[in-house]
Amino acid sequence: MNIGRKHLPHEVPPEISSSPELEVFFITICCLPRGVNQLACENAWQVIDETLRHREALGEIQVGMALAMPDHLHGLFSFPGGEMGKRISSMKEWVAKKAEVRWQRDFFDHRIRSWESGAEKAEYIRMNPVRAGLVAQTEDWPFQR
Secondary structure, eight states: OOOSOOOOOOSOOTTTOSOGGGOOEEEEEEBSSTTSOSSSSHHHHHHHHHHHHHHHHTTSOEEEEEEEOSSEEEEEEEOTTSOHHHHHHHHHHHHHHHHOOOBOSSOEEEEOOSHHHHHHHHHHHHHHHHHTTSOSSGGGOSSBO
């Protein structure tokens, strides 16, 4: 018996969406081990922000928002041309090398199906540091864009 996490596909099947490059995904990428601050520090955030901006300029990703918590990263992203798994893997590899971040294998994704769902996920992301007791107001959290 094989015990452990399944490897789930992250690409949107073509029969579900006529424009997969326009799909928005709520993405969560977790560090290893959990509970250790690897991301909510100036150096790691700078590397994350720089790689997101670079990949946006290349047209690989569109960032609706991104927020680093101490041990995980949340974002609302689109992937023009598809290849979500490959692009996130590449981003994780770069951040790992430049900021010495250890990531868990894979990531979690949820396709946004409506404007209301997107607004709920954006609010969830913004409120994450408040719920964790790290800041009193969302705008006080420095590791977001």
